Amino acid sequence: MPKITALSQLDLGKTYSYADYLTWQLSEMVELVKGKISAMAPAPNVSHQRIELKLTLEIGNYLKGKRCEVFPAPFDVRLYDRKKSILENKEIQTVVQPDLCVVCNPDFLDVQGCNGAPDWIIEILSKGNSKREMQTKYALYQEAGVTEYWIVYPNDCAIHQFVLNESGRYELLNMFTDDDIVIPHLFPDLAIKLDDIF
Numbered sequence: 001m002p003k004i005t006a007l008s009q010l011d012l013g014k015t016y017s018y019a020d021y022l023t024w025q026l027s028e029m030v031e032l033v034k035g036k037i038s039a040m041a042p043a044p045n046v047s048h049q050r051i052e053l054k055l056t057l058e059i060g061n062y063l064k065g066k067r068c069e070v071f072p073a074p075f076d077v078r079l080y081d082r083k084k085s086i087l088e089n090k091e092i093q094t095v096v097q098p099d100l101c102v103v104c105n106p107d108f109l110d111v112q113g114c115n116g117a118p119d120w121i122i123e124i125l126s127k128g129n130s131k132r133e134m135q136t137k138y139a140l141y142q143e144a145g146v147t148e149y150w151i152v153y154p155n156d157c158a159i160h161q162f163v164l165n166e167s168g169r170y171e172l173l174n175m176f177t178d179d180d181i182v183i184p185h186l187f188p189d190l191a192i193k194l195d196d197i198f
Contacts, residue, residue, distance in 0.1 A: 012037055018078055018092035022112070029074065033136060035093035041126060047154050048126045052099050054197045055122060055152075059102065062190045068104040068119065073097045076113030077121075082145030082168070086115055094140060099124045099152075102186070117144040120186055124152040138162070142170050148185050157198040161185065 004010060004024040015035030024030075029040040044052075052072055059070045079094040080087055086108075092115075101118035103109060108116040121141055125134075134151060141149050142164070149162045149170065158177040162170040163185045176182045182192040 007037070007039065010037060015093065017090050018095050019089040021095055022089065029097070031097060032093060032095045033140065038136075040097070044124070044126050048099075048124050051124050051152060051154055051197055055100055055192070058192050058196070059100070059190070062187065063102070067106070068102050069109075070100060070102050071114070071118075073099050075101065077101055077118060078113065078115045079117060079140055079144040081143055082117060094144075096137065096140065098122065098137075117141070117146045119146070120148040120150075120184065121146050122150040122152060124154060126154070138170065142168070154198070157194060159194070 002009070005026065007026060007028050007030065010016075010024075016032060016037065017035065018032065021030075021032055031038045031040060056070060056072045063070055074097050077096050077098060078087070078089075078092045079096060080092060098118070098121045100122040101114065102120040103114050104119045105116070108114050108118075121137075123137060138149065138151075145164065145168065147164050151160045151162075153159070156177065158175065159182055160172060161174045161176070161182070161184075163173045165171045173185060174182075176194055179193070179195050182194060184190055184192075
């Protein structure tokens with residue numbers, strides 16, 4: 001079997017698994033969504049990267065010495081229906097690379113990344129990825145059981161905070177903007193000043 005080094009060698013209509021994904025040696029960044037290849041947007045801009053770094057530092061400093069860990073992209077997160085137990089690579093058809101994720105269950109971590117739903121995911125919108133973060137990933141994270149999901153809007157200096165309710169559906173818990181202080185649902189003693197992020 002020839003080495004896969006370019007996206008053009010793959011059949012975009014075919015369904016792939018995470019085991020397939022691991023064999024690819026692509027220069028392009030891709031994600032798998034329900035077995036379908038999803039090319040990622042070009043490298044994020046400076047504003048996106050600054051926001052990601054500031055959030056990583058805030059959350060990372062807070063989590064120091066705690067069980068949970070924060071992981072910035074690129075970091076493979078394998079997702080599937082939360083009702084299933086941990087799956088093997090050949091059974092997994094969704095792998096994404098969130099901008100930031102927090103994992104509190106060390107059993108989900110292995111050398112390749114996270115196998116199962118992180119507790120908290122943050123996605124930062126940038127040109128070309130808004131629909132993916134607001135619709136596709138929203139649905140994936142809800143189905144997989146990601147407890148808390150933040151969508152960050154750099155141009156509006158705003159964050160929308162979604163939290164799973166008892167029926168496993170996301171509810172918009174808060175919308176933060178301007179000089180608000182953002183408090184994660186999972187970590188009520190962590191206060192992040194938006195002024196420090198944007």
